[in-house]
Amino acid sequence: MTNQEVLDHIRTKFADSILEFDEPYGMLTLIINRDALLPLVEFIKSDELLQCTFMTDLCGMHHPEQKGRELGMVYMFHGWVKNIRIRIKCFMAMEDPHIDSLCNIFKAANWMERETYDFYGIKFKGHPDLRRILNMDEMDYHPMLKQYKLEDGTRTDKDDRFFGRDGNSNVEFDQRYIK
Amino acid sequence: MVKVANAPDGFEGPGFFATGVDKIIGLARANSLWPLPFATSCCGIEFMATMGSNYDLARFGMERMSFSPRQADVLLVAGTIAKKLGPVLKQVYDQMAEPRWVIAIGACASSGGIFDTYSVLQGIDKVIPVDIYVPGCPPRPEQIIDGIIKLQELVKNESGNRRNSPEYKALKDSYQIS
Amino acid sequence: MSTNPIEIDTLEGEFSTLNLGPTHPATHGIFQNILTMNGERIYHSEQTVGYIHRAFEKIAEHRPFNQITPLTDRLNYCSSPINNLGWHMTVEKLIGCTVPKRVDYMRVIIMELARIADHLVCNTVIAVDTGALTGFTYMFQEREKIYELYEEVCGARLTTNIGRIGGFERDFTPVFHQKLKKFLAEFPKKFQEFCDLTERNRVFMDRVINACPFDAERSMNYGFTGPNLRAAGVDYDVRVMNPYSSYQDFDFIIPIGTSGDTYDRFMVRQQEIWESIKIINQAYNNLPEGNYHADVPEFYLPPKDDVYNNMEALIYHFKIVMGETDVPKGEVYHSVEGGNGEVGYYLVSDGGRKPFRLHFRRPCFIYYQAYPEMIKGCLLSDAVVTLSSLNVIAGELDA
Numbered sequence: 001m002t003n004q005e006v007l008d009h010i011r012t013k014f015a016d017s018i019l020e021f022d023e024p025y026g027m028l029t030l031i032i033n034r035d036a037l038l039p040l041v042e043f044i045k046s047d048e049l050l051q052c053t054f055m056t057d058l059c060g061m062h063h064p065e066q067k068g069r070e071l072g073m074v075y076m077f078h079g080w081v082k083n084i085r086i087r088i089k090c091f092m093a094m095e096d097p098h099i100d101s102l103c104n105i106f107k108a109a110n111w112m113e114r115e116t117y118d119f120y121g122i123k124f125k126g127h128p129d130l131r132r133i134l135n136m137d138e139m140d141y142h143p144m145l146k147q148y149k150l151e152d153g154t155r156t157d158k159d160d161r162f163f164g165r166d167g168n169s170n171v172e173f174d175q176r177y178i179k
Numbered sequence: 180m181v182k183v184a185n186a187p188d189g190f191e192g193p194g195f196f197a198t199g200v201d202k203i204i205g206l207a208r209a210n211s212l213w214p215l216p217f218a219t220s221c222c223g224i225e226f227m228a229t230m231g232s233n234y235d236l237a238r239f240g241m242e243r244m245s246f247s248p249r250q251a252d253v254l255l256v257a258g259t260i261a262k263k264l265g266p267v268l269k270q271v272y273d274q275m276a277e278p279r280w281v282i283a284i285g286a287c288a289s290s291g292g293i294f295d296t297y298s299v300l301q302g303i304d305k306v307i308p309v310d311i312y313v314p315g316c317p318p319r320p321e322q323i324i325d326g327i328i329k330l331q332e333l334v335k336n337e338s339g340n341r342r343n344s345p346e347y348k349a350l351k352d353s354y355q356i357s
Numbered sequence: 358m359s360t361n362p363i364e365i366d367t368l369e370g371e372f373s374t375l376n377l378g379p380t381h382p383a384t385h386g387i388f389q390n391i392l393t394m395n396g397e398r399i400y401h402s403e404q405t406v407g408y409i410h411r412a413f414e415k416i417a418e419h420r421p422f423n424q425i426t427p428l429t430d431r432l433n434y435c436s437s438p439i440n441n442l443g444w445h446m447t448v449e450k451l452i453g454c455t456v457p458k459r460v461d462y463m464r465v466i467i468m469e470l471a472r473i474a475d476h477l478v479c480n481t482v483i484a485v486d487t488g489a490l491t492g493f494t495y496m497f498q499e500r501e502k503i504y505e506l507y508e509e510v511c512g513a514r515l516t517t518n519i520g521r522i523g524g525f526e527r528d529f530t531p532v533f534h535q536k537l538k539k540f541l542a543e544f545p546k547k548f549q550e551f552c553d554l555t556e557r558n559r560v561f562m563d564r565v566i567n568a569c570p571f572d573a574e575r576s577m578n579y580g581f582t583g584p585n586l587r588a589a590g591v592d593y594d595v596r597v598m599n600p601y602s603s604y605q606d607f608d609f610i611i612p613i614g615t616s617g618d619t620y621d622r623f624m625v626r627q628q629e630i631w632e633s634i635k636i637i638n639q640a641y642n643n644l645p646e647g648n649y650h651a652d653v654p655e656f657y658l659p660p661k662d663d664v665y666n667n668m669e670a671l672i673y674h675f676k677i678v679m680g681e682t683d684v685p686k687g688e689v690y691h692s693v694e695g696g697n698g699e700v701g702y703y704l705v706s707d708g709g710r711k712p713f714r715l716h717f718r719r720p721c722f723i724y725y726q727a728y729p730e731m732i733k734g735c736l737l738s739d740a741v742v743t744l745s746s747l748n749v750i751a752g753e754l755d756a
Contacts, residue, residue, distance in 0.1 A: 108580025134407035221434040231497035
């Protein structure tokens with residue numbers, strides 16, 4: 001099935017939920033409302049034609065320049081029978097970071113959603129055990145957000161000046177995201 | 180031509196050899212160290228290759244890997260230590276009995292390596308005292324063996340009273356080890 | 358025969374807690390399992406991971422594209438060339454570069470050698486966990502030969518940083534050809550010794566047959582890929598489903614198991630080693646003539662005498678080394694078949710010099726979450742052997 005056929009088939013049921021669609025480098029990408037996520041995923045899993053029974057991956061994104069749609073979720077599914085790959089994206093505002101959990105549909109989503117919560121602070125409604133997984137439990141911020149630095153500010157043995165990261169000078173490579 | 184290792188300094192006569200107690204014990208300890216391989220990541224695989232038959236570690240007396248800290252002499256930390264693992268490492272070190280030594284294998288264990296991030300401990304000497312650092316990413320088995328030979332020199336020449344000396348106690352206090 | 362797992366639903370009898378802690382000789386890697394046990398049977402288990410979290414995805418947002426290759430090395434460090442070459446293919450997909458056929462075949466040879474190395478570690482460690490240390494000692498000798506082959510290509514043994522965006526840094530040297538021919542002639546016999554020691558060995562089979570079987574339905578739901586999924590009977594292989602690097606030119610089978618128990622996982626990996634030897638033979642005997650790199654001057658370092666004599670080459674050299682090449686804007690997902698399954702790279706670029714977002718799809722992280730369900734009701738010794746048969750590599754688990 002070509003991407004156009006897949007898109008038309010999904011549109012028969014979810015025409016108003018799809019905000020945008022695109023085909024970057026050959027993978028069909030849909031941007032949808034976050035309320036439509038659960039029904040759409042159940043549809044592509046159980047549908048006879050698509051049979052996307054495998055969840056490849058899910059991850060979070062942070063676009064600080066898109067006001068009102070800063071946090072994003074990216075899901076990738078794969079239907080092995082017809083070799084169909086679909087990417088689904090949902091955006092949400094920084095002040096309101098919650099989305100439905102896919103744990104009841106795909107058990108693989110469990111730890112991946114915990115990782116996204118750990119990194120971005122997105123809360124998943126209906127997740128059985130939402131807590132930090134990779135970072136220390138005592139950590140009080142979500143490190144992958146763009147405003148946080150990569151390095152540990154308290155380390156004493158490395159001199160930031162030699163890495164071009166002096167807070168006083170103008171030479172900073174990633175000025176775009178430092179608030 | 181057989182090369183014989185030098186005996187320690189001492190006084191020799193027919194049927195006896197007198198030397199300091201430190202030297203004999205040091206010699207015995209150096210050639211029968213029992214390591215605790217604390218292998219975390221890539222350096223752990225190079226350590227496994229060093230243990231294998233090509234770069235055999237057993238010739239240095241390290242035939243038996245002890246995984247229990249109570250029975251180990253040397254703590255071989257190979258790989259990245261994250262901040263989450265720091266307390267675990269300290270607990271393993273605390274459980275070891277004196278005399279104990281630590282080798283930090285690899286750049287990550289020595290100073291954090293290429294991972295200058297919020298979640299990685301920048302060197303295990305932030306939590307436990309280290310005797311030998313073996314740089315490399317990962318170090319070749321020959322380098323690891325070089326580190327072990329240097330440790331053997333350290334063990335051979337260690338004075339018997341070192342563990343009771345005030346300098347050693349000050350070192351332990353600086354790391355909050357009882 | 359391993360005792361079958363039984364249903365334990367109620368908290369009757371005496372329960373004890375056992376910490377298969379982060380540092381344990383049987384967990385080959387750093388992750389913690391807290392087991393609630395009734396005698397020797399496991400009632401419940403809880404995992405803690407993240408003891409080697411090195412924040413790869415955050416680091417990748419601060420490094421130019423060729424400096425991310427050493428990071429990918431340290432994901433699955435038993436087969437690091439596969440991760441390196443997968444990353445290079447992702448960037449080539451983003452910039453729209455096609456590599457010559459010779460590069461494809463060279464990449465296949467290196468990736469299949471890495472797959473053999475990874476499966477050798479896993480299988481010998483399964484044998485070690487049942488007490489059979491001989492296989493480990495013999496097969497690590499063979500891994501040294503594979504390390505020597507890597508050294509001829511890139512100079513490093515384990516964390517290889519092999520290849521470049523657009524191809525390889527140098528063509529295969531005559532010494533490499535000689536060593537590869539010797540390896541291909543001698544390895545099958547040596548590997549056959551390991552097979553004879555374990556595959557039909559009564560003691561080994563009794564230990565691992567029927568140890569924590571996991572059927573295909575649950576495996577797919579939990580996101581299994583790679584040998585663990587193929588042991589359950591599903592023949593999904595990225596090399597066949599979405600061929601990359603000219604894999605469609607080669608003739609190989611996908612071995613599958615039936616019940617997904619430890620013996621099936623062991624045997625699938627054994628068979629995959631034989632298939633890899635077949636693929637390397639085919640690739641080496643049909644190695645096409647051509648250049649060993651594509652023509653992408655913005656990413657591939659120009660030859661040194663051009664750099665000294667030609668202004669344009671000097672500028673390209675400077676920009677590549679200082680990490681100042683801009684890439685097109687876009688998002689791309691590329692996956693390769695790693696030692697443990699589908700290793701995916703999701704790269705989002707905003708037109709700058711560093712990735713805007715890079716996410717690694719790590720198979721170990723995804724299938725390790727099924728471990729509590731796999732060992733529920735099983736004996737402790739089965740749980741230990743199952744853990745080594747899953748081939749959980751801590752670097753890939755935590756990233």
